[in-house]
Amino acid sequence: MRIKFTIAMLIGCLFMIGGPAAFGAAANESAAFEMTSGGDGSLAVVIAARGTSDVYAYELKLTFDERRLKLEKAEAPPNGFLVDPLVDGARIRVAYTLIGPKQGMKGDMKLATLRFKRLAPGPAELELNEVKLVDSSIESTLFKPALKTKLTDGPGLTDMKGHWAEPSVLEAVKRGDRHRIRRRHVPSGAHGDAGRVRRDAQPGFRTARRPRGASCAHRLCGCEPYSGLGRGFHLGHGGSGHPYRL
Known part of the structure; x- marks a missing residue:
């Protein structure tokens, strides 16, 4: 714990020393940045730099949607030290440094990966506001x-x-409800018998008649399987009352 605290203090001093007066004399002036999110829906953001020449330490400042997201962890290159991210409301500060006398990193590199936990549904925006790169000369x-x-x-x-x-299915998927569909999850009038839903003999299952005019995609049981829901998700509405489960 004492070692981590000492390194954190050194990083703080590092960024204070490399202040505005040093701008213009430092390396990395041609660096460019990119921030990407997982295209598969994963709650991770990757921040990368291109065209660097001497990166000994860096500081990242971001803003995010605190109503929908919570920062769970940050990851950085393994050859240095990452200070625990500081989260203040909708702002995140990430600081990283190499340790000991050595040349800084150069070229294209991944600066950090931020992993979040979802608090509420809906698209959540993040913005990379500032990046400070410190070279091995503390500029x-x-x-x-x-x-x-x-x-x-x-x-x-x-x-x-x-x-x-x-x-209804999308709502259940967002909540992670894998146990059973409640009465309100089945639209009234969407199936026969005046919208009635009955409990099946198997725990966690409900059954309903197929909606009038609906086609059945499952040739064996008359139910429609939804591959996008994963194992254990099967929405049935066969005319004979096949079970379905969420």
């Missing part, structure tokens, strides 16, 4: 890239588009 260069990206709820359901139960 710093400040950048304001103003890069933005969004974290979405996750991959879409490939075979649900336009289905009568799409809103």
